[in-house]
Amino acid sequence: MAGPKPEIAAAVKVFEPDSLRSAFRLAGYKEEELASWRSTIGRFPKAGGSEGGGIGSGGSGANAPIGPGPSTAGAVTSTRQAPRPPPKGFVRLPPQEIEQKRREGKCFNCDERFTVGHKCAKPDLMMLVGRWEDEAEEEAAEEGPPELE
16 A cells, blocks of 8 residues: 655645644645646646656756656657847846946836835836747647638
C-alpha cells in the first residue's frame, strides 16, 4: 500500500494536522487544487514523471527546469525567432536619463517629484499575459487556416 503523492504529502505537512481526519481533509483539498491545475494548464508536471523539475517532482530543484518540458509531439522543429520590439507606447529610458532622474528625485514615468505614495497624474494600465507554447500551437491548430474573402 502506497502513501499519498509527494506533492500532496508536502502540502499536508505544512499545516501540521492534529488528527487523521484533518489530514485527509487537507489532502482532499490539495487533490482538488491539483486537478484544477491539470485541467487548466493541461500538462502539469507529475511527481516522478519524465518531465521532472516541477513542484513535488522529487528532483533537486536547483538545476531543474520550471514548467512542462518541451513538446515531442509532431516532427516540426521550431527555430529561434528574433526578439520582438517593445510594444508601441513603451519607452525604455537610456541609462543616462535614469541616473539624471534619480539625482533630481523625479518619477521615471511622469517627471513629477517622486515621493513615498506617489501616483502619476495619468496612470497607465499594465498587464502581463502569458501562455504555454503548447497552448498557442493547439489553439492555432483548432482555429484552422484563416478565411479569405
